[in-house]
Amino acid sequence: MKHRLVTATSAVIWMLLLLAAGCKPDSSEQQTREATEKVVPPKQLISLETAREYYQNYGTRRVPLIRRYEDSVSQATNPEGKPFDVARYVSFDYQxxxxxxxxxxxxxxxxxxDIHSLRIYFATYPDAAGRTHPRxxxxxxxxxxxxxxxxxxxxxxxxxPGYLNGGLEVYQGPPRAEASMVPVPPQQGRGGSLILNEGQSSPPPYQ
Structure with missing residues (x-):
């Protein structure tokens, strides 16, 4: 009787070990699962060549106009000043x-x-004393x-929730028509604002 009990117990242990081995995914299954969990690149990615083209287009079509205008403004107060540095990119700390x-x-x-999109507004800093990059x-x-x-x-x-139209005017009431938009003085401080600024802007490296 005792011998049969030991044999049955051994059989149960072996069955459990076989089941455990069968439940463990092999390396190929694990690799397949990891591959399916990878993030798919967004369709909006552009190539490096396209990015260079866009960058050069801005340098040809926009930078000279901005520099010419800003230089004309500063001529009255600083006629011998160096040419205005036009910002070519803005960076934000990743964290x-x-x-x-x-x-x-x-x-x-x-x-x-729910947030549907993230707007990126173009802006220009004022010509104010104490600013690191005025204008x-x-x-x-x-x-x-x-x-x-x-x-x-x-x-x-x-x-x-409060709502803003494209010109940052505050809408009073449920958003239904542009005609109901009324300008409202900007909020004091940062209370309620979800607007992020204060990145690091820079002109291109000088050759």
Whole structure:
């Protein structure tokens, strides 16, 4: 009786070991699963050659116009000044961008809305004393939501979503018609704003 009990116990142990071995995925299955989890490149990626073309187009069609205008403005006060440096790119710290994305998603969820897109506005800093890059071009980022087939810039109005049209005018009430837009003085401080700026802009390297 004891011998049969030992034999049955051994058989059960062997069966469990075989089942465990069968449940363990082999390396090929694991590699297949990892391959399917890779992020697919977005369709909006452009080639390096295309990016160079766009960059050169801006340098040919926009940079001289901006420099000529800014130089003409500064001639009255500083006729011997060096030519104006036109910004060619704006960079943001990667960690700051990750924190920004997490923050705007958090704030949108808090007011029960979803971010549909991210606007990148062109901007120019004022000619103000104390600015590191006065009159320099820049960009700022603004999340936008979609409602009734249109997109609206998002800010937080207390515990509710607030809406901005393309010109950053605040909409009073449910977004239905552009005619209802009224200019509102900008908010004091950063309360409610979801707009990111203060990146690092730079002209191209001098040859």
């Amino acid at each position: 700051v961008l990750k924190e920004y994305m997490a923050f705007i998603e958090q704030e949108a969820a808090r007011v029960n809305t 320099q071009n820049s960009v700022f980022l603004l999340p936008a939501v979609e409602m009734e087939g249109k997109q609206w810039g998002l800010f937080i109005d207390g515990d509710r």
